[in-house]
Amino acid sequence: MSNAVVDHLNVQFTTEIIGALMSETITTKTTNEVNTAITASDIKTAIWRDYYEITKPRVVALLVLTALVGMCLSVPGAIPWQVLIPSMVGIGFLSSAAAAINHIVDERIDSIMGRTYNRPVATGRLTPIKATVFATILALSGFVILYVFVNPLTAWLTFSGLVGYSFIYTMYLKRATPQNITIGGLAGAIPPLLGWTAMTNEIHGNALLLVLLVFTWTPPHFWALAIHRKDEYAKVNIPMLPVTHGVNFTKTQILLYTVLLFVVGLLPYLVGMSNWLYLIGAVSLNLMFFAYAWKLKFNAEESTAMDTFKFSIIHLMGLFIILLLDHYLLPVS
Numbered sequence: 001m002s003n004a005v006v007d008h009l010n011v012q013f014t015t016e017i018i019g020a021l022m023s024e025t026i027t028t029k030t031t032n033e034v035n036t037a038i039t040a041s042d043i044k045t046a047i048w049r050d051y052y053e054i055t056k057p058r059v060v061a062l063l064v065l066t067a068l069v070g071m072c073l074s075v076p077g078a079i080p081w082q083v084l085i086p087s088m089v090g091i092g093f094l095s096s097a098a099a100a101i102n103h104i105v106d107e108r109i110d111s112i113m114g115r116t117y118n119r120p121v122a123t124g125r126l127t128p129i130k131a132t133v134f135a136t137i138l139a140l141s142g143f144v145i146l147y148v149f150v151n152p153l154t155a156w157l158t159f160s161g162l163v164g165y166s167f168i169y170t171m172y173l174k175r176a177t178p179q180n181i182t183i184g185g186l187a188g189a190i191p192p193l194l195g196w197t198a199m200t201n202e203i204h205g206n207a208l209l210l211v212l213l214v215f216t217w218t219p220p221h222f223w224a225l226a227i228h229r230k231d232e233y234a235k236v237n238i239p240m241l242p243v244t245h246g247v248n249f250t251k252t253q254i255l256l257y258t259v260l261l262f263v264v265g266l267l268p269y270l271v272g273m274s275n276w277l278y279l280i281g282a283v284s285l286n287l288m289f290f291a292y293a294w295k296l297k298f299n300a301e302e303s304t305a306m307d308t309f310k311f312s313i314i315h316l317m318g319l320f321i322i323l324l325l326d327h328y329l330l331p332v333s
Contacts, residue, residue, distance in 0.1 A: 050120035051134055054103040055096035062317060063095050063191045064088055069320045070195030070210055073273070073327050079199065086149035087198040091191060093142030094158045098187075100135035101166035104128050109236040115229055146198075154198045161187045161194070175237075178244040181226075185218035186211075192320075206273050214316065216264045220257040220293060221312035223250050227296075228305040251297040254308070258293040262286040265319070274323060275330035281322035289315050 071079055071087065103110070103121045110122035120126040139162060146155035169184030177183070192210035197203060226233060226240040227247055233240045242250040265282040268274040292308040 047125075050126045053120055054100045054126065054131055054134070055138075056099035056102075057096075060092055060095045060099060062313065063188065064092050065317065066210070066214060066320050067091050067191035067195035067198075069324050070192035070207055071199050072195075072324055073192075073206065073210070074196040074199040074204070076331060083150060083198060086145050087154070087195065090142045090146035090150060090155070091158055091194055091198075093138045093145065094162050095191075097135045097139035097142065098162040098165045100131055100138065101162075102170050104131050104135065105166070105170045109238065112236050113229070113232040115232065150198050151201045153201055153203075154194055157190065157197060158194050161190045163187075175239070178239045178241045180239070181222045181241075182219050185215055185222075188218060189214035206268075206271070209267055209271065209273065212267075213261075213264055213319070216257065216261045217312065217316055220254040220261065220289070221309065221316070223254050223257075224296065224305050224309040224312060226250065228309065251293075251300070255290075255293040255297045258286070258290045262290060268323065272332055274326045275332055277330050278322050278326040281326075282319060285315050285318050285322075 068088065071084065103119055106116070107121045107128060110116035110119045116122060121128060121131050139159075143155050143159055146158055164187030165184065169180065169187060173180040173184045189211045192214065193203065193207045196207035196210075223241055227242045227250055230240070230242040230247060234243045241253065262283075265286045266279070269276075269279040269282070289312065292304075292311050296304045296308050
């Protein structure tokens with residue numbers, strides 16, 4: 001084979017190799033660009049979800065529902081949208097801010113407990129500074145909306161609820177006394193009052209009755225969860241009632257509170273605030289709650305505590321929906 005032919009083959013072979021390498025480089029570059037784009041998109045979505053998660057949207061939804069019922073029960077007719085929308089947004093924003101502050105304060109214990117270890121602040125997906133800025137924006141926005149578009153009384157009462165939950169309960173009571181949820185539960189019980197004052201600009205006895213209803217419901221609701229998570233609370237030195245006084249004592253307290261809740265649940269009917277539809281619904285739901293508490297006390301299975309906790313959420317939601325239906329279907333004269 002002549003040298004010319006050999007040189008020609010070498011050049012051709014080299015050209016093919018270089019072309020293949022360039023093609024592979026371009027393909028790799030394109031793949032990396034796609035992967036980078038996907039990763040950036042995923043991160044953006046994750047951040048959005050993390051901010052959303054620290055607002056505890058399900059809890060806030062229940063709070064806003066009770067506030068809405070308070071608004072509806074305060075007047076005989078329809079609620080003007082000019083009051084409804086800013087009230088719901090303002091109360092929702094401040095409640096979300098309170099939830100976010102709870103994530104920030106409980107960062108250490110959340111990272112240890114099985115129920116909360118994957119929360120955004122606990123895992124570091126959101127830094128405490130970013131979460132604090134977010135909570136501050138929500139709180140200021142919510143307060144301004146309520147103060148300007150609703151009334152100052154509702155704005156200050158809602159802000160007091162934030163202080164009560166985020167600072168008095170989360171920072172102090174939660175770590176100081178086994179009665180933490182009994183006392184601190186007042187902060188989570190005020191949304192019906194907020195809805196009422198948003199419409200009337202006054203604190204009415206019927207609104208306080210709705211607050212009492214949620215206040216009485218809170219201990220058996222939360223203590224059922226505390227029984228299920230007793231070992232985790234003990235590990236992080238949080239003095240929940242099952243940790244300090246034992247599971248059996250806590251079960252007794254839950255049962256007694258469901259009896260008290262049954263009595264308090266009758267009051268809206270007895271004072272003429274609601275009609276027979278609410279009475280039937282309240283008696284039915286409260287008897288069911290009592291049945292769960294009875295089983296938890298005397299015939300508990302492994303899942304009974306958590307089942308009781310889950311039903312308690314349905315109970316409160318159902319109770320306030322029935323209040324709403326009764327108000328419009330069977331208005332009290």
